[in-house]
Amino acid sequence: MSTTNPPDFKMTLxxxxxxxxxxxxxVVEIEVECVADGPDSFKVSLDDRDDYFTKSQKxxxxxxxxxxxxxxxxxxxxxxQGIITGVESFRREYRRQLFVVxxxxxxxxxxxxxxxxxxEKIKDSDIAQILAGEAGLGCDADxxxxxxxxxxQNNVTNMDFLFERAKRIGFEVxxxxxxxxxxxxxxxxxxxxxxxxxxxxGGAATGGGRLLKRCQFASSTMGVVDxxxxxxxxxxxxxxIIGRAKDVHGQTMGGNKTGPEYAAANNPxxxxxxxxxxxxxxxxxxxxxxxxxxxxxxxxxxxxxxxxGDGRIKAGKTVKIDAIGTEMDGEYYVTRAVHKLRIGAGPxxxxxxxxxxxxxxx
Numbered sequence: 001m002s003t004t005n006p007p008d009f010k011m012t013l014x015x016x017x018x019x020x021x022x023x024x025x026x027v028v029e030i031e032v033e034c035v036a037d038g039p040d041s042f043k044v045s046l047d048d049r050d051d052y053f054t055k056s057q058k059x060x061x062x063x064x065x066x067x068x069x070x071x072x073x074x075x076x077x078x079x080x081q082g083i084i085t086g087v088e089s090f091r092r093e094y095r096r097q098l099f100v101v102x103x104x105x106x107x108x109x110x111x112x113x114x115x116x117x118x119x120e121k122i123k124d125s126d127i128a129q130i131l132a133g134e135a136g137l138g139c140d141a142d143x144x145x146x147x148x149x150x151x152x153q154n155n156v157t158n159m160d161f162l163f164e165r166a167k168r169i170g171f172e173v174x175x176x177x178x179x180x181x182x183x184x185x186x187x188x189x190x191x192x193x194x195x196x197x198x199x200x201x202g203g204a205a206t207g208g209g210r211l212l213k214r215c216q217f218a219s220s221t222m223g224v225v226d227x228x229x230x231x232x233x234x235x236x237x238x239x240x241i242i243g244r245a246k247d248v249h250g251q252t253m254g255g256n257k258t259g260p261e262y263a264a265a266n267n268p269x270x271x272x273x274x275x276x277x278x279x280x281x282x283x284x285x286x287x288x289x290x291x292x293x294x295x296x297x298x299x300x301x302x303x304x305x306x307x308x309g310d311g312r313i314k315a316g317k318t319v320k321i322d323a324i325g326t327e328m329d330g331e332y333y334v335t336r337a338v339h340k341l342r343i344g345a346g347p348x349x350x351x352x353x354x355x356x357x358x359x360x361x362x
Contacts, residue, residue, distance in 0.1 A: 005071045005072060005073045005074065006071065006072050007069070007070070007071055007072075007309065007341055007350055007351035008069075008070050008071055008072045008075075008076055009024075009027070009030060009067070009068060009069050009070070009076060009341060010066075010067075010068040010076050011027070011030070011044070011065075011066065011067045011068070012064075012065065012066050013044065013059045013063065013065050013084065013101055014058055014059040014060060014063030014064070014065070014084060015058045015059070015063070016053075016058050016059055025047070026046050026047045026048075026052070027044070027045075027046060027047075027343055028045040028046060028047055028098065028342075028343055029043075029044070029045040029340070029341065029342050029343065030042070030043075030044050030045075030067060030069065030339075030340070030341040031043045031044075031338065031339070031340050031341075032067060032069070032079045032080045032338070032339045033336070033337075033338045033339075034079070034080070034314045034315045034336065034337045034338075034339075035315050035335075035336050036172075036174075036315040036316055036334075036335045036336065037163060038107065038111075038159070039082075039104040039105050039106075039107035039108045039111060039159070039175070040080050040082070040104065040105040040107065040175075040315075041080075041102070041103070041104050041105075042065065042067055042080050042082065042101075042102070042103055042104075043100065043101070043102050044067075044100070044101045044102075045098050045099075045100050046098065046099045046100070046101065047096060047097075047098070047099075048089065048096075048097045048098055048099035049096050049097045051097070053099035054089050054099060059084065059087060059099075059101055060084065060087065061084055061085060061086060061087065062083065062084065063083070063084045064081075064082070064083060064084075065080070065081070065082055065083065065084050065101070065103050066078065066080075066081045067079055067080050067081075068311065069309060069311045069339055069341055069351060070309075070311055071351075076311065077310070077311030077312055078311065079311045079314070079339050080105050081105060081106070081176075081177045081178075082103050082104050082105035082106060082108070083103050083104065083105075083106070083108065083109075084101055084102070084103040085102060085103045085104055085108065086101075086102045086103070087099065087100065087101055087102070088100040088102070105175050106135070106137055106175040106177065106178050106179075106180070107159060107174075107175040109135035109136060109137065110131060110135050110137075110157065110158040110159035110162065110175075110180075111157050111158070111159040111160075112157070113157065113158075114155050114156055114157055115153050115155070115156070115157075115158065115161075116153065116154060116155045117152075117153050118150065118151065118152040118153070119148075119150070119151045120149065120150055120151075121147055121148070121149060122147065122148060122151060123143070123144045123145070123146065123147055123148070124144040124146070124148070124151075124165045124166070124168075124169060124171070124182075125141040125142060125143050125144040125182060127151065127162070127165060128141045128162060128165075128173075128180065128182035129141060131158045131161075131162055131180075132180040134158065135158065135180075136178075137175065137178055137179060137180045138178060138179040138180065139179070139180045139182065140179055140180070140181050140182070140183070141180075141181075141182040141183070142171070142182065142183050142184045144169055144171065144182075145283075146169070146281065146283055146284050146287070148280060148284070149280055150280075151165075162182070166182065167291060167295075168277075168284075168287065168288050168291060169284075169287045169288070169291060170184070170185060170287060170290055170291035170294060171183060171184060171185070172184075172185050172316060174315075174316055188317075188318060189318065190317075190318045190319050190320035190331050191312040191313065191314075191317045191318065191319060192209070192210060192310050192312050192313055192319050192320070193209035193210070193319075193320045193322055194209065194210055194211075194212050194215075194305075194307050194319055194320065194321050194322065195209045195210070195211060195212060195322045195323050196211075196212045196215065196321075196322070196323040196324050197211055197212075197323070209322070210307045210308040210309075210310050210353075211307060211308050212305060212306075212307050212321075212324075213305070213306040213307055213308070213352065214305050214306050215303060215304070215305030215306075215321070215324065216303060216304055216305060217301065217302070217303040217324070217328050218301070218302055218303070219259075219262075219300055219301045219302075219362055220299075220300065221259060221262050221263035221267075221300065223296050223299065224259040224260055224262075224263040224270075224296055224297055224299075224300050225260065225263070225270040225271065225272050225293065225296055226246065226260050226263070226264060226269050226270050226271060227244060227245065227246050227269075227270075227271045227272075227293070228244070228245050228271070228272055228273075228274065228289040228290075228292045228293040228296075229242065229243070229244050229271060229272070229273045229274070229289060230242070230243040230244075230273075230274045230275075230277065230279060230285040230286070230288045230289040230292075231273060231274070231275045231285070232275070232277075232278065232279040232280075232285055234280070234281075241279055241280075241281065241282055241284075241285050242282060242285060243279065243282055243283075243284070243285025243286035243287070243288060243289045244286065244289055245286060245289035245290035245292070245293040245294075246293070247290070247293075257361055257362065258297060258300070258360055258361045259296075259297045259299075259300025259301070259360050259361060259362075260297060261361075262300070262362070263300075272292075274288070274289070274292060294360070297360040298333065298358055298359065298360050299358060300358075300359070300360055300361065300362070301358060301359050301360070301361070301362050302356070302357065302358045303321075303328075303332065303356070303357045303358070304354070304355065304356045304357070305354070305355060306352055306353065306354045306355070307352075307353050307355070308351070308352070308353070309339060309340070309341065309350075309351030309352050309353045310353055311339065313334060313337045313339075313353050313355055314334060314337050315334050315335055315336055315337055316333075316334065317333075317334050318331050318332065318333055318334065319331070319332055319334055319355070319357065320332075321357075327362050328362075330359070331359065332357035332358060332359045333357060333358055333359060334355055334356070334357055335356045335357065335358055336355065336356040337353060337354070337355045337356075338353070338354040338355075339351075339352075339353050340352045340353075340354070
């Protein structure tokens with residue numbers, strides 16, 4: 001990371017704004033974890049050697065929090081907006097006192113309590129609207145189309161139930177600010193270009209790109225299939241329900257072949273049949289088959305690593321990898337990102353983003 005462009009942050013925790021130099025000096029470390037299958041979380045360590053935070057109680061459970069990370073010359077990007085769920089006070093010999101603040105984004109409101117209930121003649125997008133309202137969230141939902149004759153929530157949290165419903169139709173679930181997103185997947189342009197430079201010289205990444213610090217990639221055809229067939233039975237018409245899927249969403253994401261195409265080499269065609277999931281129509285069976293196929297295909301190629309920090313890298317977004325090699329370069333879907341800002345000079349300090357990525361081709 002170039003020393004001419006030092007990291008920067010903007011943060012409010014409860015009634016405390018850390019924009020002033022005096023309060024900014026109290027920040028020791030900021031860590032934000034963004035995941036694709038649950039609430040994003042944050043942890044902030046503050047210098048409390050004079051008991052400022054412990055005695056004032058200006059930061060407490062239930063308060064709102066907003067964190068932006070970036071650089072002095074480029075500005076900052078919001079990485080999380082949520083609620084403080086816990087505070088800790090550390091006192092250890094030979095070390096400064098710390099006040100640690102932890103919390104989650106708006107998704108945590110959907111994880112509180114378990115429910116047992118049912119709906120009749122309802123869409124999954126309508127259920128998303130209902131659950132968002134119960135959690136005090138707004139809702140941006142694509143029309144899921146299918147009207148289910150009966151849907152049951154069986155003693156699970158609203159969050160787990162919503163992810164389960166989304167998985168059946170290939171939708172994505174996320175919370176941005178105070179707004180729940182229940183949307184069809186989009187293969188949009190990459191938010192950031194991650195460039196490998198074996199010399200790791202700051203400033204080598206141009207055009208808004210970030211230098212890769214480390215990375216590792218792996219591919220596997222185990223579990224990848226050519227086709228998914230979902231079978232069910234309609235007792236009213238006494239007819240079989242069949243749904244099929246062969247199309248991989250996003251295809252290769254910059255590669256030459258999809259995972260199923262690699263899996264077909266020197267192997268017989270692989271078709272899996274699913275008959276243990278209740279489906280009420282061929283349309284519902286087709287959406288479930290498409291979701292299962294793409295989940296398996298998306299795990300064909302995976303990777304993890306770390307780069308110069310960039311708040312745009314979040315779960316659900318797409319990044320581009322450059323200068324690794326022709327088979328590895330291209331776009332990847334981010335499944336997890338951890339942003340770490342450690343205040344100070346020397347190794348281990350600065351702004352770093354660790355990530356996990358995947359794609360369906362190579």
